[in-house]
Amino acid sequence: MTTVDTKAIQAIDSAHYLHPFTDFKDLGTRGARVMTRAEDIYVWDSEGKRVLDAMSGLWCVNAGYGRKELAQAAYDQMMALPYYNSFFQTTNVPAATLAAKLASLAPRVGDRHFSHVFYSSSGSESNDSNVRMVRRYWDLMGQPQRKIIIGRTNGYHGSTMAGASLGGMSGMHAQGDLPIPNITHIGQPYFFEDGRPGESEEEFGIRAAGWLEEKILELGADKVAAFIAEPLQGAGGVIIPPSTYWGEIQRIVDKYGILLISDEVICAFGRLGHWFAYEKFGYKPDLVTFAKAVTSGYIPLGGVMVGNRVADVLIEKGGEFNHGYTYSGHPVACAVALANLEIMERENLVGRVRDDVGPYLAKKFQEVAAHPLVGLAETCGFVGGLVLVKDKASKQTFAPSLSVGMVCRGHCFGNGLIMRAVGDRMIIAPPLTMTHAQIDEMVALILHCLDLTREDVQARGWLA
Incomplete structure (x- = not known):
């Protein structure tokens, strides 16, 4: 094992590396x-x-750490095709194969099924893509006035301009003039903090979901494009919603015809005992955000599972979707994801x-x-x-x-x-x-x- 000079690395780090979500002055006094x-x-x-x-x-x-199969998958793909873009009507074998694999793992719920994937490199980028995709959908549907996306207070959807806006973290909104226009929020379903005396957790779940309907009516249903939420809130403190919450949310989005985005960057790929958490809670999202555990964090990869309601419109109505990333469908990241999913299935x-x-x-x-x-x-x-x-x-x-x-x-x-x-x-x-x-x-x-x-x-x- 190589010996590391801790103080030397800390000095280099302090001199050159600005860490995420960090008080730079404070870190400089103690060392990483x-x-x-x-x-x-x-x-x-x-x-x-x-x-x-x-x-x-x-x-x-x-x-878990130390999976040699994932390192080998990255090496093999780097030696074969380390990179090529997915622009200009081009694909690669791992990206196409992984999309098919993810589609096979995403369960059908009612009339919702997921046959298509849009790739990014992180959950933040994926949620930026959701904003673009949702608004493109409503444009193609002839309802361009539907632009508003509703999130939740204390929800987390990334730290890019759109991702941080979709989330409801007050500390993030205090920096950078956030949220950006046409994004707003309702309260979180946190019974410990917001339940009323004598109110059951199930009653609170219905009341908390009702905040979405109140917000839709306040804004005008014809202006609301989507509701985005985590199945349970992760960075907000593992806020687990009451059993009644998601069923009522589904009733409301169905009633007003708005899209439902399930941000499963944390919850997908087994975290809650299902490949995707919407199955556990029994709701029917139109878009599912993923990242993190798709590769077990060994290499950056994210994306959006695009449900049939949205994908059919984007494909059948045609026209270029002017959005994407240099690393969309990166062959090495997708190869590692395939190897990771194989481990998860095998074990x-x-x-x-x-x-x-x-x-x-x-x-x-x-x-x-x-x-x-x-x-x-x-x-x-x-x-x-x-x-x-x-x-x-x-x-x-x-x-x-x-x-x-x-x-x-x-x-x-x-x-x-x-x-x-x-x-x-x-x-x-x-x-x-x-x-x-x-x-x-x-x-x-x-x-x-x-x-x-x-x-x-x-x-x-x-x-x-």
């Missing part, structure tokens, strides 16, 4: 953690410390999440729910979230200014666990390859770090 290798569900830093990666990198390393990773490790994680999370610092702990498939609270009985939360979630995150990093903080919600999305023993190991680390956090905030006088 230098990661050097990974295997299975673990990563190692330059000091040799092993860390259990409970976030799969950034929600993406579903098949039945999707079925394991649905029938084995997902239920086991849910069972183990009951131990997390019992911790005195936890007001709520829940899982869905192979994601989980917990809320840190000041008082467990009343579920009183900490003042946001205390940043208790970041205190907990610090204890996690210091004790061999990567767990993400979203405010005072701590979230996980581990590799789908985890064994029961590794889930036990992860939960033990979580409980240990929660104990350390409780001791810390108690010493600071922050507990009730």
